[in-house]
Amino acid sequence: MLDPVGLSVGNLVPISQELWCPKVYRRHAPPSARVECLPTFRERELNKLTYDVVDAHVHLWSVTDNAWYPALQSMAGQLELPELYSDFLPTNYLEAAGDFKVDAFVHVSATTATRTYLDEQAWVEELADRAALNLVTIGTIDPTLSESEIIADLERQAQSDRFRGVRVLYDFHPDSTAANAVLQWLNDRNHVFDLVTQPPNMAAWLRTLERYPDVTVVLEHCGWPSSTTGADRDHWAEAMRACAERTNALCKISGLGMVTGDLSSAALRPWVEGAIEVFGWDRVTFGSNTPIETMAGSYSQFIESLRAIVGESSDRELRSFYSDNARRYYKI
Structure with a gap:
């Protein structure tokens, strides 16, 4: 299996097709295997929570207005799921979430056209302002740029009060000049590093992160x-287990x-x-990965499944998972 950061933007596919194309698709699977929204979801009044939920991994985009997502377009075509390459705005999120109420959001950059992440940041912030969203952002950089250009792009993004850190999905290798420049900058400014890696590359990233022990790390998509x-x-x-033991990382339960x-x-x-077993309740957090996760099912089914898995946990544990941990790491 290919590591997501081992592919180039020019390939227009951020992850190997095998990873993006799981063996069971909603559209192509036999009826017995298809993922459907559980019919009892809206009847269960799932959001009887005593705290405000944070969704630690969301994407918003307007592909109608902004040609910033060629990899998303390519992926949607390969999966034969054209709905993935369609506008996803706050109203769409609210519709998908239904009765599950979310108070705050961590928006993660998903642009793949060259340096359009700067335009995306401005667009997302304007959108959040208009919709009165409690939203913070995780930006990105182009690791093929020079170190000075990378730092300039980071500084520009950091001018926003909503900015919290960086994740890099493509061509970002743990022993690279770009990685060390980004990590040093994050260390100096007390911002978050959203780590994208798969198990084969975890050891290399841990060796690099040992040089930056004070950087706040969030592991994306349950270690992918x-x-x-x-x-x-x-x-x-x-x-x-190695990541939990050797870093301070928060693990997003997302992207599965x-x-x-x-x-x-x-x-x-x-x-x-x-x-949860290896990171503990104080270092895991909820993330919907909306709307990408719709390739496997609905938002409501994800929430229902999480409730089936963790719903018998204590109020303190659930508060940590759905709210407090993300607020602490992302300073919400």
């Missing part, structure tokens, strides 16, 4: 398992549908419980 096979699950478990192709509680349970 390479696949659901037995050997890959073992490698994932080893990588997660890209690997499992299934948002049922049975499919998600081993990954969710495995992450």
Whole structure:
């Protein structure tokens, strides 16, 4: 399985097709295997929470107005899911979430056209202002730029009060000049590093992060398992344990549908419980990965499945997972 950061923007596919194209698609799977929204979701009044939820991983975009997402367009075509390459705005998020009320959001940059992340940041912030969203942003950089250009782009993004840190999805290698420049800058300014890696590259990233022990790290997409096979699950478990022991990282419980192709509680349970076991309740957080996760099922099914997995936990544990941890790491 290819590591997402090992591919180039020019390929227009951020992750290998095998990872983005799980074996069970809603559209192509037999009826017995398709992921459907559970019919009882709206009847259960799921959001009887005593705290305000933070969604630690969302994307907003207008592909109608902004040609910033060629990789998304390519992926939607390969998956034969054209709805992935369509506008996703705050109203769409609210419709998807239904009765599950979210108070605050961490928006993660998803642009792939060259340096359009600067334009995206301005667009997202204007959108958040108009919609009165409690929203912070995770930006990005182009790792092929010179060090001075990278720093200039970081400084420009950091002028915003909503800016909280950086994630880089493409061509970002742990031993590179770009990685060290970004990590040093984040260290000096007390911003967040959203780490994108898969198990085969975890050890290399941990060696690099040891040089920056004060950088706040958030591990994206539950460590991004390479696949659901037995050997890959073992490698994932080893990588997660190492990350939990050797960093201060917060682990996002997000993005698993890209690997499992299934948002049922049975499919998600081993990954969710495995992450909580090694990171503990004070270092895991909820992220919907909306709207990308719709390749595997609906937002409502993801929430229902999480409730089935963690719903019997204590109020303190659930508050940490759905709210407090993200607020602490992202300073919301």
